[in-house]
Amino acid sequence: xxxxxxxxxxxxxxxxxxxxxxxxxxxxxxxxxxxxxxxxxxxxxxxxxxxxxxxxxxxxxxxxxxxxxxxxxxxxxxxxxxxxxxxxxxxxxxxxxxxxxxxxxxxxxxxxxxxxxxxxxxxxxxxxxxxxxxxxxxxxxxxxxxxxxxxxxxxxxxxxxxxxxxxxxxxxxxxxxxxxxxxxxxxxxxxxxxxxxxxxxxxxxxxxxxxxxxxxxxxxxxxxxxxxxxxxxxxxxxxxxxxxxxxxxxxxxxxxxxxxxxxxxxxxxxxxxxxxxxxxxxxxxxxxxxxxxxxxxxxxxxxxxxxxxxxxxxxxxxxxxxxxxxxxxxxxxxxxxxxxxxxxxxxxxxxxxxxxxxxxxxxxxxxxxxxxxxxxxxxxxxxxxxxxxxxxxxxxxxxxxxxxxxxxxxxxxxxxx
Amino acid sequence: xxxxxxxxxxxxxxxxxxxxxxxxxxxxxxxxxxxxxxxxxxxxxxxxxxxxxxxxxxxxxxxxxxxxxxxxxxxxxxxxxxxxxxxxxxxxxxxxxxxxxxxxxxxxxxxxxxxxxxxxxxxxxxxxxxxxxxxxxxxxxxxxxxxxxxxxxxxxxxxxxxxxxxxxxxxxxxxxxxxxxxxxxxxxxxxxxxxxxxxxxxxxxxxxxxxxxxxxxxxxxxxxxxxxxxxxxxxxxxxxxxxxxxxxxxxxxxxxxxxxxxxxxxxxxxxxxxxxxxxxxxxxxxxxxxxxxxxxxxx
Numbered sequence: 001x002x003x004x005x006x007x008x009x010x011x012x013x014x015x016x017x018x019x020x021x022x023x024x025x026x027x028x029x030x031x032x033x034x035x036x037x038x039x040x041x042x043x044x045x046x047x048x049x050x051x052x053x054x055x056x057x058x059x060x061x062x063x064x065x066x067x068x069x070x071x072x073x074x075x076x077x078x079x080x081x082x083x084x085x086x087x088x089x090x091x092x093x094x095x096x097x098x099x100x101x102x103x104x105x106x107x108x109x110x111x112x113x114x115x116x117x118x119x120x121x122x123x124x125x126x127x128x129x130x131x132x133x134x135x136x137x138x139x140x141x142x143x144x145x146x147x148x149x150x151x152x153x154x155x156x157x158x159x160x161x162x163x164x165x166x167x168x169x170x171x172x173x174x175x176x177x178x179x180x181x182x183x184x185x186x187x188x189x190x191x192x193x194x195x196x197x198x199x200x201x202x203x204x205x206x207x208x209x210x211x212x213x214x215x216x217x218x219x220x221x222x223x224x225x226x227x228x229x230x231x232x233x234x235x236x237x238x239x240x241x242x243x244x245x246x247x248x249x250x251x252x253x254x255x256x257x258x259x260x261x262x263x264x265x266x267x268x269x270x271x272x273x274x275x276x277x278x279x280x281x282x283x284x285x286x287x288x289x290x291x292x293x294x295x296x297x298x299x300x301x302x303x304x305x306x307x308x309x310x311x312x313x314x315x316x317x318x319x320x321x322x323x324x325x326x327x328x329x330x331x332x333x334x335x336x337x338x339x340x341x342x343x344x345x346x347x348x349x350x351x352x353x354x355x356x357x358x359x360x361x362x363x364x365x366x367x368x369x370x371x372x373x374x375x376x377x378x379x380x381x382x383x384x385x386x387x388x389x390x391x392x393x394x395x396x397x398x399x400x401x402x403x404x405x406x407x408x409x410x411x412x413x414x415x416x417x
Numbered sequence: 418x419x420x421x422x423x424x425x426x427x428x429x430x431x432x433x434x435x436x437x438x439x440x441x442x443x444x445x446x447x448x449x450x451x452x453x454x455x456x457x458x459x460x461x462x463x464x465x466x467x468x469x470x471x472x473x474x475x476x477x478x479x480x481x482x483x484x485x486x487x488x489x490x491x492x493x494x495x496x497x498x499x500x501x502x503x504x505x506x507x508x509x510x511x512x513x514x515x516x517x518x519x520x521x522x523x524x525x526x527x528x529x530x531x532x533x534x535x536x537x538x539x540x541x542x543x544x545x546x547x548x549x550x551x552x553x554x555x556x557x558x559x560x561x562x563x564x565x566x567x568x569x570x571x572x573x574x575x576x577x578x579x580x581x582x583x584x585x586x587x588x589x590x591x592x593x594x595x596x597x598x599x600x601x602x603x604x605x606x607x608x609x610x611x612x613x614x615x616x617x618x619x620x621x622x623x624x625x626x627x628x629x630x631x632x633x634x635x636x637x638x639x640x641x642x643x644x645x646x647x648x649x650x651x652x653x654x655x656x657x658x659x660x661x662x663x664x665x666x667x668x669x670x671x672x673x674x675x676x677x678x679x680x681x682x683x684x685x686x687x688x689x690x691x692x693x694x695x696x697x698x699x700x701x702x703x704x705x706x707x708x709x710x711x712x713x714x715x716x
Contacts, residue, residue, distance in 0.1 A: 006515050014504075214499020215509075218560060221466045221493045222516040224485045396468060412430060 004227045011206065011235030016242070025243055032247050036254035054127065055083035055102035057090050063105045063113050066141070071134040078130060094120060103131060111146075113139050178361065181279070182333055185360040188283045189353055191244070192290055193326045196352075199240045200294040201315055204302030206232060207391075208311045211303065216395045225392040229303075230384075233295045240291065282359045285373065290352025292380050294318065300387035303394030304406045325350040329357050336361040346372055348379035419443055420465070420568065420599060425474035427460055434460040436623045438474070442601060442616065447594050449610035450603035451707060452620035458603040459496055461620070462570050465601070466493055478568065489518035492566030496573045496603075498557050502546035506532075506556055509545065510563055517564040524563060531559040535585060551582050558586060562593060569593060571602035575609055587613065607703040617703075619710055626710045631703075638701050638709070643672040643680050646695035647687065657683060669695065673705065 015021055034041065058064040068080050083090050083102055090102045101119025108114045115135050122128060144154050207229075210216045219228060301314045328350060332341040336358055345354040355372040358364050393410030420442040427435040435457040442448045450458045463469045465476055467484050476483065483491065501509050507528060514524035532538045535555045545553055554577065562569060574590065575583045591613065594600055604610050610617055611631070618628035627634055640661060645651055646669035654670060655663045659679035664671040674680060680698050687693065 003516055003518075006512070010512055210501075213502055214495065214497045215501055217468075217495040217497065217499065218493060218513060219516065220468055221491070221495075222485075222488045222513070396463070 003223045004231050007223065007228055007231030008235040008238070011232050012238050015202070015206075015236065015239050021239070021243075025246060028243070028247055029250055032251045033254055036251055036258065039258070053079045053081055053099045054131070055090055055093065055099040056080055057083050057085075057087060057102055057104050059104065059106040060113075063138070067103075067105065067113075067134060067138050070138045070141075071130070074130060074134050074137075091118065094118065100127065112143060181361050184279060185357055186333060188287075188360070189326065189329050189357065192283075192287050192353055192356070193322060195240055195244065195287065196290050196294045196322050197319060199236055199291065200298035200318065201311070202239075203232060203236050203295050204298040204311050204315050205308070206236065207299055207302030207395075208305050208308050211306055211395055212308050220392075220395055225395060226388040229296075229299050229388055229391050233292070233299055236295065237288075237291060279360050282356055282369070286352040286356040289373065289376050289380065293348065293352065293376065293383065294322065296380060296383045296387045300383075300390040300394065303391040304397070304410060306397070321349045325353045329353040332357050333361070346375060348376045351376045419479065420601070421475075421477050422461075422465070423475045423477075425461070425464060425471045425476060427457075427464060427469065428472045434623050435464070435471075435620075438618075438620075438625050440616075440618055440625070440628055442599060444599055445594065445597050446616060447590075447600045447602070447614045449614035449617035450601065450620060451607065451610055451617060451703070452603070453605075453711065455622070456620040457623040458620060459572055462493075462572055462601070462603070465570060466491065483568075489564060490567045492517075492561040492564065492569040494558060494561040494569075494571045494574055498554060500545045500553065500557060500560065503544060505542050505544055506548075507541045510556070510560055513560045514563045517566075519564040527563050527565075528559060531563070534589065535559075551578055554578060555582070555586070558589070562589075567598060569598050569600045571600065573604060574602055575604060575606065583609075607707060611703040619707060621711045627706065634706065635700050638706050639676055640673055640701055640705070640709075641677060641680065642699040642701055642705065643674050643683070644695060644697045644699065645669045645672070645683075645687075645693065647691060647693045649691040651687070654683060654687075673701075 056064055056067065058067075064082050071078050071080055081099070083093070083099070085093075087104065090099075093099050094101055101117055104116040104118065105113060106115075113135065115131075117128065117131055119127075141154070149157075210219065223231075297318050298315055301318060302311060305311055305314050325344075328341070328344050332338070332354060335341065341354060341358065344350045345358050351372045355369060355376075359369050390407055390410045393412065394406070397406065397410055422438055422440050425435060425438045426433065438457075438461060440448075450461065452458050460469065464471050465483060467482070478487070481487065504512075507525065510528045511521055511524045514527070515521060519527075528541070529538065532541060537552060537555065540548060540552065540556070545556060548556065558574065561571070571590070574586060578586065587609070590600060590602075602610075602614075614631060616628075616630050617634070619626050629637075645654075651670045652665075654660060654672060657679070659675040659682070660672050661675060662673040672683075674683075677698065684696060
């Protein structure tokens with residue numbers, strides 16, 4: 001077998017077997033399952049605590065019934081009970097935990113309802129907001145009936161204005177499509193971001209480990225550093241695809257299973273309902289290219305340190321680049337067509353995230369995406385050639401080495417003069 | 418199968434690590450490199466292996482440059498020992514052997530042969546980090562020779578080993594030589610080179626100060642050692658013409674002399690002074706030559 005493949009599979013299987021990799025994958029699976037089942041999980045917890053009793057102390061003797069009607073149309077889970085007794089007794093009931101809180105209903109000077117809510121704490125804003133909007137509606141109704149408005153007239157008054165956004169550009173995405181794309185792009189950006197950070201530091205670590213354990217010298221006397229570097233990059237790449245495949249398929253089936261029960265809800269809004277094929281294709285392309293860009297960078301940075309402790313320090317600037325790209329992309333989600341986003345999408349270190357964002361959210365001409373991809377690929381090739389030279393010298397350098405001056409030194413080692 | 422270095426020079430910026438080194442190492446020979454730290458031994462080895470390019474000159478093996486297409490014929494034991502600490506012995510030896518072009522099954526049986534030979538067959542499935550330093554060194558040696566190289570480069574193979582293991586490793590090296598392997602090795606310890614090598618080269622600050630066959634080097638050095646044990650005082654010999662260096666011992670005196678003729682004269686002069694227990698003319702040791710050539714005390 002070719003030595004390149006030996007290195008590739010050695011890296012792959014060795015990493016696959018490690019406990020840390022298995023544990024990380026397991027944890028990610030659990031997180032994926034948890035996220036995709038978030039609705040169910042919240043429901044389970046809400047079953048106990050959701051139906052909190054709120055007492056109503058109605059001083060008017062008339063308001064309780066309409067208020068209860070309003071509340072039950074607002075939120076079925078809300079439990080209102082009329083509290084018979086005075087304020088002191090109600091307060092005592094709250095203190096003893098019989099009811100979560102109580103509402104004091106009375107008329108103000110104009111014979112319109114006003115209320116006071118008393119509870120142990122007012123931290124649960126959900127209860128508070130619900131009560132407030134219930135009261136507001138009741139007050140509107142009472143006020144309306146006072147000036148003799150019919151319910152029809154009232155409805156007209158409150159009907160929301162019809163307002164549609166229409167993009168005139170041909171093929172432009174509709175508002176609904178844009179919302180879906182935003183959700184999908186958001187999720188995929190996260191995947192790219194985490195994968196790049198995680199796997200590129202894994203590569204830097206791997207190279208530094210070989211160097212610090214000094215096995216490197218034997219390795220480079222048997223296999224050229226370039227083969228070695230790319231064997232490693234592809235080996236870890238294969239590992240990342242394995243991990244992602246596991247996570248994505250688990251995530252996909254988990255969502256599919258929930259889909260029937262959650263139609264039109266959370267998942268539709270996130271664009272999982274109908275993922276467009278081209279977006280997926282772009283996601284894969286940008287993921288792979290992004291990986292190669294940062295993996296190559298990480299491999300040659302890793303070759304410059306001689307102690308494992310220095311790895312993090314060495315790759316910090318690279319990590320910051322990824323973070324910056326991610327931040328810009330997050331900003332771009334709201335304003336994908338701003339000139340700033342357009343410009344940054346051509347900077348190769350940001351292209352994987354930001355060009356993907358543009359492709360996913362807007363309908364940009366194919367040549368723009370192609371140009372971005374070309375620049376990115378050219379950068380990868382340049383980094384690979386340059387990185388391989390640094391790697392070749394870097395792996396022979398030992399001693400205190402954690403500055404970027406060492407790149408020059410490493411290059412010098414590979415030169416004839 | 419001649420390994421040839423022709424006017425090889427290596428510069429790192431302004432610093433010259435190796436200067437105009439020319440040697441030829443014939444097939445099935447054992448060649449020794451001697452030199453203090455920083456003398457340029459490891460740099461020379463790295464150039465032979467093709468890890469570094471020489472600034473000037475040529476390195477060829479059988480007329481061909483050594484590169485990755487010949488790496489299955491070359492074995493290397495680096496000075497800085499290193500193996501994957503977390504891998505089992507068998508896993509990493511097989512991996513390293515496969516990278517040198519040896520099939521897996523062959524590598525395994527060869528590994529077992531060597532482990533048996535070093536009397537440590539139980540290490541096959543142990544992790545390297547669990548082994549003692551000396552035993553790691555044995556594994557490292559196996560990694561260098563597992564693929565039956567034709568050219569074996571050993572950088573300080575015996576440093577840090579106890580005498581029993583040194584003997585064991587020496588035996589292994591000699592048996593490889595008998596099987597026809599060309600071996601180049603470096604050492605701080607003169608007696609290893611003296612015992613094992615036909616040819617050698619002493620490096621000093623990048624420059625080869627002496628090189629050639631061991632016998633020729635000793636002959637050309639001219640000076641000899643004379644050991645005399647006698648019942649009378651030998652102090653007068655310290656001022657004797659032709660005596661270069663003296664060292665008194667409890668039993669007598671060690672002299673370094675300019676040549677055999679000095680020994681003859683001394684013997685004539687002292688033979689009537691009393692009882693002489695020992696009068697021995699010795700070839701100069703490599704250590705003497707080294708100190709003379711490199712100019713500072715060593716070992």
